[in-house]
Amino acid sequence: xxxxxxxxxxxxxxxxxxxxxxxxxxxxxxxxxxxxxxxxxxxxxxxxxxxxxxxxxxxxxxxxxxxxxxxxxxxxxxxxxxxxxxxxxxxxxxxxxxxxxxxxxxxxxxxxxxx
Amino acid sequence: xxxxxxxxxxxxxxxxxxxxxxxxxxxxxxxxxxxxxxxxxxxxxxxxxxxxxxxxxxxxxxxxxxxxxxxxxxxxxxxxxxxxxxxxxxxxxxxxxxxxxxxxxxxxxx
Numbered sequence: 001x002x003x004x005x006x007x008x009x010x011x012x013x014x015x016x017x018x019x020x021x022x023x024x025x026x027x028x029x030x031x032x033x034x035x036x037x038x039x040x041x042x043x044x045x046x047x048x049x050x051x052x053x054x055x056x057x058x059x060x061x062x063x064x065x066x067x068x069x070x071x072x073x074x075x076x077x078x079x080x081x082x083x084x085x086x087x088x089x090x091x092x093x094x095x096x097x098x099x100x101x102x103x104x105x106x107x108x109x110x111x112x113x114x115x
Numbered sequence: 116x117x118x119x120x121x122x123x124x125x126x127x128x129x130x131x132x133x134x135x136x137x138x139x140x141x142x143x144x145x146x147x148x149x150x151x152x153x154x155x156x157x158x159x160x161x162x163x164x165x166x167x168x169x170x171x172x173x174x175x176x177x178x179x180x181x182x183x184x185x186x187x188x189x190x191x192x193x194x195x196x197x198x199x200x201x202x203x204x205x206x207x208x209x210x211x212x213x214x215x216x217x218x219x220x221x222x223x224x225x
Contacts, residue, residue, distance in 0.1 A: 004158075031211060042119075042202070042215035043159070050211070057212075090158050094211065101147040101166070101206055104213060106158035 003027070004107035006091050012113045013081050021076040021110045023091030032074040033104060034066060035090040043090055049074060078112075086114045117142040117207050121216035128223050131192045136219045138203030139185040148186050149213065150179050151202040159202055162188075193223045 005024045013019040023032065031050050035043040047056045049068045063085070065077040078085055088109045094102040118141045128134055140148070147166050151159035163172045165181040172179050176197065178189040188201055200220045204213040 006158075033211075040217070042217045043213075044215075045212050048211060055211075088156075092158075101164070102211075103149070103161050103164060105161060106151075109156070109158045111156065 004091055004093055004105055006089075006107040006110050008110060009108060010111050010113070012115065013078075014115050015083065016080045019078050019081055019112065021078075021089050021091075021112070023074045023076070023107055024072050025091075025093045025107075026072070027093055027095075027105065028071065029093035029095050029105075030071075031094045031096065031102075032068060033092040033094075034064075034074070034076050035092065035106075037088040037090055037109070039087075046076070081112070081114045083114050086112055088112075117205060117214045119203055119205055119214055119216035121201075121203055121219050123219060124217070125220040126222070128190075128193055128221070130194055130223055130225050133189070133191045133193070135190070136188040136201055136221070137185060138188070138216055140203075140205050142205055142207045142214075144207050145205055146208070147206045148181055149204045149206070150186070150188055151204065153200045153202055153218065155200075162201075190221070193221075195223045195225060197221065198223045 007022045033048040034046045037043040046060045068074045090109045091107045092104040094104045122137045150162040153159045163179040168183045180187045200218040202218045204215040
């Protein structure tokens with residue numbers, strides 16, 4: 001089955017220690033998104049890639065970076081995690097972001113704990 | 116700024132007790148409204164997309180409707196497996212950004 005895969009499902013890191021979260025997709029979608037979801041809150045878009053074009057949300061902290069080496073993979077790098085970065089990180093894909101109304105399909109998420 | 120408000124925050128129903136969840140929005144130029152289901156510790160699962168006022172979509176016990184100011188998710192004769200958080204999200208303008216509400220936590224008991 002075509003799907004969005006996130007690894008690891010659970011990640012524990014120390015305050016200030018860089019961490020990388022991974023997302024892969026077998027849907028061959030052009031657009032990949034990263035959302036942050038804190039407990040009992042709405043998912044919040046951090047950034048997205050339309051093919052190789054990177055689009056950062058204005059309020060995404062500089063501490064968050066992303067890489068998309070090819071169509072299938074996208075990485076979220078947190079350079080110096082703080083306690084406030086503990087959250088569920090969701091990866092999503094859509095076929096074509098142009099116009100914005102294509103359905104976004106989500107992976108299972110990575111739960112990040114910062115000690 | 117686009118705003119999406121969902122109510123109630125939490126809803127407890129008995130099996131078979133039908134009800135509706137509300138998603139009201141204040142946006143400039145709605146292009147689409149999405150409903151997702153999210154189980155604890157998992158990613159959102161797509162349910163419906165609605166594009167224009169008057170549109171309705173159904174799937175099993177769920178029916179989504181859209182007006183110019185709000186959307187309803189009607190749940191008919193719910194079962195315990197319908198227990199989840201239901202998220203509403205909108206897309207506006209030309210951006211690919213989903214703006215989510217904070218969701219309604221639904222619990223269906225026997």
